[in-house]
Amino acid sequence: MMKMSSKNSLESTVLQPILKVGKGYTILALFLLSVVLLGVFAFLTQLSQGLAATAMRDKIFWGIYIVNFVFFIGISHAGTLISAILRVTNAGWRTPITRMAEMITVVAIMVGATQILFDQGRPDRIFNLFLYGRYQSPLVWDLLSISTYLVGSCMYLYLPLIPDLALCRDRLAGQASRFKLAIYRVLAVGWTGAPEQKKLLERAISVMAIIIIPIAISVHTVVSWVFSMTLRPGWNSTLFGPYFVIGAIFSGIASIIIVMAIFRKIFHLEQFLEEKHFLKLGTLLAVTNLAYIYFTLAEYLTMGYKLAGEDKELLTMLFAGSQAPAFWAFLVLGLFVPLFMVVNKKTRNIPGLVVASALVNVGMWIKRFVIVVPTLQVPLLPFDVGIYRPTWVEWSLTAGSFAGFALLFMLFARIFPIMSIWEVREELETEKEKETEKVIEVPAQPQPKWTEVFPAKREEAR
Amino acid sequence: MVPKSIGRRQFLKLMGIGGATALLAPAVPAIMEKLDRNKAPGPSGSTGKSSAKKLRQWVMVIDLKKCDGCSTLGDIPQCTKACIEGHMIPTGPNGEWVQKWIEVLKEELPGGGNYFLPVPCQQCENAPCVNVCPVGASYTNEEGIVLIDHRRCIGCRLCMAACPYSRRFFNWGEPNQPAQAKFARYSPEFPVPYIKGTVVKCIFCAHNTHNGKLPVCVQGCPMNAIYFGDLEEDVATNKVEIVELSKFLAKNNAYRLKEELGTQPRVYYLPGHGEEFRGHNFERTKA
């Protein structure tokens, strides 16, 4: 049972990182910053040498930048699922998780969009997409959908943040820095907790929650259509839209579990992020895991049963050829081992779930690699196959992106509360009321004793 | 009615609308201009029309009976060589061929043996590369040639993914082109000098055909195996003889590569060594 925490304990725990952090935080932040700077250096190298600094060539012209792009956009589905769907279905246990999930979404989309920037041959012409964009092109669908989703997620992050910002503005006056206080004041737009304001906010959040769900589904659908609008083996599939969406939700849940576990540990949130939250997320993880296994089976069985020309080459490469290690690693470590770990009682706890989620994320990154690169290794005309070994530039940019992802999170945690204080408080109070109702079962008026109502009968019976 | 003095609500509304108009006003002429210039890229100022008066619909016919990969010559394929030299195509650091806009491939015959298949850009009518370009840098001009405007290309390589014949090439680094390439005046019909980070491919020598000359691969083939023709006038030539295109294709069982993909390419092949053919699919050339 959730312990009944006092208001102060919740606030002080969650607001603590804003005021002060330990040495470990600083060291980690500096380390991540150095990795990001390495990525910046690699990008500058790439800008001067052109994409020749990567291992991509005319045969295999999309590499791990695209893999990273799909990966990050994939895990950005975390926020939507948790916040929006669980809100719409009135699942109360979502409240400590929503803020982190929404943060994952915003940061992941931003990092994912930069991956596309790294992949352009002419990044200086990126605005041509706005000046000359063609709505018939899958990349423009990406632009429309991802920008809509980014803005929507930012708003969906901001709206429930308003009461917490007001709280910070009020509680931390005099303790936090002037810069932070100014941010709180501006962003809180005069929130006082007045009933009219509450009503307006609730309405706004509900509307956002409803429209953000189809937008999120459209995002990874159009990302998948960049591949499936081409005539290449493995990509020329009608299943890609739903396949990618399920995969995105799957890896998104895994990311939330990892982020939750990390923040729980370093910010001492054990009181509020209990095992039951992890277990519920674990159930969702298992469900999407099964769904993903189903889609993977549907995809490869329909290909493998027919073995049309180029498909046969692709599947040979995946099952028994040069990409077999990657494929089987994804299948076993990324799909079946996590499923087993979630279902099995012995590993159905927080450490087990974190390990399973880490395996899922690694497996899904490998899966995205298996989608992008082997298809390009199947020659469409009789010529030699290409090889692809990513260079240090590509690996540095990848590492820099992941470091940037983590760093942005850390910065976020220093400015904004990483749990939605007012929602958690509301949820705690709702639960307290329910509990109180259960304990006091006797109604308000005292009932008369039976002997007082029918004294004579009793004595007569004797 | 006496107009009331403006209230706070209305004041805010006005501020908002005024601010929005002030910010958006400069964008309106730009948008109107874009609506006017809603056309494909091309040489500056034009819509991509050819300079010749007739409207041609270019087509290429490659006679596989005659092509032997220049193996009897004991030399590298002359069509590829003519193309690379004629367009100053970037080569590798040691001068090796990295971009073969027309590439002669050696295919196996089902019954054993080989034949040679020169593959240029197929200039598809339903070109997947044109369909997916996000900025409209790849476009089909009125003559059916697929051109690229390298001033607009952002280097996303979605067109390379979409091409089912792998006929597009990318300038990954600074292109290693001959010195005289720098003095050429750029146009999509003759895309020299080449630009780092953009996509290139065979363009049926649009610069030549607009000036009454045959493509360089047609000119350079010693076996006269490549015919270049016009579907509108129903003729084709391999620089030695002229043939009536529709009859030529019908008589020789012409076929196209990967017909089932629906790209409707403009390059026909005349089999002669036992290659598969797809039957008579050139009703398009008849009136």
Place this chain on the structure above:
Amino acid sequence: MNMRICLVALFMALLGALSPTGAAFAAGDGSGDAVAAGKQLFSTKCAMCHGAAGDKVPGARLASPEWLSNKGDDGVIQAISKGKLPMMPAQGKAQGGTLSDDDIKAIARYLWNAAGISPEARGADTAQVSPVQSANVDKLNSANTEAVQVAVAPSLSLVAPTNWYRGAEGALSASLTTGAGQPMKGENITFYLDYDFFIGLDSGRVSDSIEIGRAVTDENGMARLKYAPRLAGDLKFEARYAGVTGTNGTVQSGVLVSTAAGKIEDDGHRFYRSDAGIPMPSLVHYSLVETPSLSPAAPFKHLTDLKLPALILGLLIAGIWFTYVRIAYGILRISRVYAMSHVHSTKESFEQTRFFLPVLLMVVLAIFALTLLSIIFTSPDTHLNLR
């Protein structure tokens, strides 16, 4: 009388031996040794590339009378001596080959003989061979068996239709008559069109005669070919009669050519239209690949170019972003609740309690939405071949 009949009979016998059969290679040219030597040389030196029947190399139609006549005797000898690089090496001794002049002449004789062209008809090197008018041909005219008399050679005349439009079927008629004016029935006439591809700069001009059809003469000696030209302008047509034995027993030789000029008007009709894309039901005929509308040009071209998918997508994006702006307006109202309540309770002025962020947010969202919509509605046209 008897003597004459015998003479004529003897002569006829000789002729019978001489008559070409068209397809098979036969000996006999008056100098049978030369032809036989030529045949031997041909089979050892030439047949490996050109084939035993001389038709293996496309472009070198050694068995075709027209092709040989085009080249002329000199031309044939030159071709053998100098070769045709890069495919055929030179054969003449002077050019580094192995054949002497006599050898080459013998091969040439063999070729002419096999095609059935008499020595007299082998001279000209131009495309136009004038109708054969000579006493030699008179000898071959067997219409009159009484006496060998000088007769006029057959004549061929071609007439092209007038008022001819590009793409319209017109009838080219060639009439073949004997020297005496009798129509010749059942003869094969081949029709050609002289074409100049790439009319323009000299380098690159290719000129050739394209065979456009064949027809057989009827009882009136008329051979008609229905032809729909795909090009316009002042065109030159040719009819050629190659002198194969006809059913009326005459033996002709040489190639009769008759030219006619045809003026073809162009009404701007386009014959070749691509059908890429797929039609979808809608008010305006359109497709995913934007095939052109079949209706005449509408007054506001840009608005009718608004294809249905663009419209749907635009409405969708507009709807979503309008919702965003409305939510931003909700934030504005939240801030105004504060402003309203605090102006009265504290001494802060109205300006100090207003927040600029919500208004800024609405403006930024609106601008971004308009940018995205402008992408959709002003997409460049990239399928000019479908217009």
